[in-house]
Amino acid sequence: MGIPLGTRDHPLRVAVVGAGPAGFFIVESLLKAPDLAVSIDVFNRMPTPYGLVREGVAPDHPSIKKVTAKYDRIASEPNVRYFGNVTFGRDVDRQDLRRHYHQIVYAVGAQADRRLGISGEDLPGSHPATEFVAWYNGHPDFAHRSFDLSHERVVVVGNGNVAVDVARILITDPDALAATDIADHALEALQSSRVREVVVLGRRGPAQGKFTSVELKELGRLDGVAVRVDPSDLALDAASASAADADRVAKRNLEILRELAGEDRADCERRLWLRFLASPVEIVGSNGRVAAVRVERNRLVQTESGYIRSIGTGEVETVDAGLVLRSVGYRGVPLPDVPFDADRHVIPNRAGRVTDGPGGPAIAGEFVSGWIKRGPSGIIGTNKPDAAETVAGMLEELGRGETLNPQSPEPEAVIELLESRSVRYVSFDDWRKLDEHETKEGRPRGRPRVKVVDVERMLEIMGR
Numbered sequence: 421m422g423i424p425l426g427t428r429d430h431p432l433r434v435a436v437v438g439a440g441p442a443g444f445f446i447v448e449s450l451l452k453a454p455d456l457a458v459s460i461d462v463f464n465r466m467p468t469p470y471g472l473v474r475e476g477v478a479p480d481h482p483s484i485k486k487v488t489a490k491y492d493r494i495a496s497e498p499n500v501r502y503f504g505n506v507t508f509g510r511d512v513d514r515q516d517l518r519r520h521y522h523q524i525v526y527a528v529g530a531q532a533d534r535r536l537g538i539s540g541e542d543l544p545g546s547h548p549a550t551e552f553v554a555w556y557n558g559h560p561d562f563a564h565r566s567f568d569l570s571h572e573r574v575v576v577v578g579n580g581n582v583a584v585d586v587a588r589i590l591i592t593d594p595d596a597l598a599a600t601d602i603a604d605h606a607l608e609a610l611q612s613s614r615v616r617e618v619v620v621l622g623r624r625g626p627a628q629g630k631f632t633s634v635e636l637k638e639l640g641r642l643d644g645v646a647v648r649v650d651p652s653d654l655a656l657d658a659a660s661a662s663a664a665d666a667d668r669v670a671k672r673n674l675e676i677l678r679e680l681a682g683e684d685r686a687d688c689e690r691r692l693w694l695r696f697l698a699s700p701v702e703i704v705g706s707n708g709r710v711a712a713v714r715v716e717r718n719r720l721v722q723t724e725s726g727y728i729r730s731i732g733t734g735e736v737e738t739v740d741a742g743l744v745l746r747s748v749g750y751r752g753v754p755l756p757d758v759p760f761d762a763d764r765h766v767i768p769n770r771a772g773r774v775t776d777g778p779g780g781p782a783i784a785g786e787f788v789s790g791w792i793k794r795g796p797s798g799i800i801g802t803n804k805p806d807a808a809e810t811v812a813g814m815l816e817e818l819g820r821g822e823t824l825n826p827q828s829p830e831p832e833a834v835i836e837l838l839e840s841r842s843v844r845y846v847s848f849d850d851w852r853k854l855d856e857h858e859t860k861e862g863r864p865r866g867r868p869r870v871k872v873v874d875v876e877r878m879l880e881i882m883g884r
């Protein structure tokens with residue numbers, strides 16, 4: 421019998437794919453595992469770490485981003501290496517990782533958007549909110565996009581925190597955003613924006629809204645913005661009233677919405693409408709681009725399982741708008757050669773163990789965490805218990821000796837592989853150079869950082 425795995429002389433080698441919250445919480449949880457000697461490599465597609473904390477969380481919510489200080493500490497541990505600018509499926513593949521690691525964790529998040537499935541969805545001027553978010557947050561893949569802000573009204577479809585973020589960024593006085601880390605190109609575009617009204621459409625009622633109370637409450641405090649809610653939208657059917665009674669967040673949201681509906685801020689130049697029981701049924705074009713949205717009034721019905729769903733009443737109105745942002749959810753995409761559940765858009769798994777198809781047998785040595793494990797829901801903190809569950813499964817398999825059996829587990833072998841393929845990978849120290857550059861640029865302008873939004877420029881600053 422050889423030296424047991426997970427000991428100082430024979431550390432467990434783990435590859436984590438994705439340096440978002442899920443990836444970092446996996447590393448943290450492994451580092452805390454008692455009596456485990458582990459050596460972890462984290463691969464990330466972008467040179468910059470943190471996933472949606474950098475590329476999703478709204479620029480006017482800086483306190484949320486403080487979690488990165490914890491991730492920095494995790495990445496500084498001597499047995500953790502960061503390989504940024506390495507894409508799984510392009511630079512390394514599943515067979516490579518199986519050759520070099522005892523365990524693999526996929527933590528790649530949900531990289532695409534869901535569709536509405538209505539006519540006009542692909543007209544110029546209709547975009548997934550995912551792209552708008554990535555644009556204002558300086559994601560290099562979206563930095564060159566443009567959004568037509570020359571019309572007075574924008575329609576945002578969706579009723580979750582992302583819809584609220586997007587609406588808030590569009591309607592906030594750009595001077596208030598100038599002190600944030602919003603991408604420069606977005607700040608400039610918003611400074612010359614003619615948008616003065618944002619209409620947020622929720623398919624179901626106010627009791628079913630998916631936003632958190634803090635996000636909703638914040639809307640009422642935006643300077644120079646009148647938030648409008650039609651009081652008749654707040655009259656609840658019996659099923660919604662009893663569901664809301666049993667749900668603390670829904671109850672609080674209704675209180676906030678009632679306060680907002682009662683406010684009279686007629687003097688404000690900027691308006692934000694929160695509409696409920698309203699579904700887009702068609703995006704109407706004129707001269708080849710978005711001109712309006714046809715919106716159907718819904719009513720709610722309760723299914724036998726208790727779910728409250730909306731159905732159209734046939735009553736349709738037309739809302740003029742120059743831009744439509746569809747915020748109906750993020751969607752996981754398959755990784756090459758890795759099992760995928762095409763119905764749920766996740767990597768099929770049982771409590772974090774990758775399975776060979778939905779409901780299939782577990783594949784030893786391969787795990788999953790975060791949005792690609794459970795779907796795009798939950799806040800940053802939700803990924804921590806999610807990662808703990810996955811790590812519990814990893815340790816259990818390790819205890820049973822069911823890991824992969826890599827041919828070359830030595831840490832240097834991975835570097836050799838990347839170099840043999842001329843992959844321009846970056847380390848966490850390289851990222852620190854970029855971080856320092858960005859924060860230094862921000863300082864004289866009273867901003868937390870000025871984001872670099874071009875990968876080549878990032879690599880140049882990192883000296884790569």
Ligand SMILES: Cc1cc2nc3c(=O)[nH]c(=O)nc-3n(C[C@H](O)[C@H](O)[C@H](O)COP(=O)(O)OP(=O)(O)OC[C@H]3O[C@@H](n4cnc5c(N)ncnc54)[C@H](O)[C@@H]3O)c2cc1C
Binds near residue numbers: 789799
């Ligand atoms: C717009 C928006 C705003 C949000 N705001 C908040 C908020 O204010 N507060 C809050 O608590 N939560 C917020 N969330 C939720 C939070 O961001 C998520 O819960 C969390 O980021 C999910 O973590 P994850 O690691 O699964 O995915 P991600 O954060 O998406 O991380 C996945 C990582 O994997 C990398 N990756 C993807 N594909 C590959 C590949 N092929 N090879 C290598 N690497 C790859 C990505 O580049 C990324 O770094 C927000 C989410 C969104 C979308």
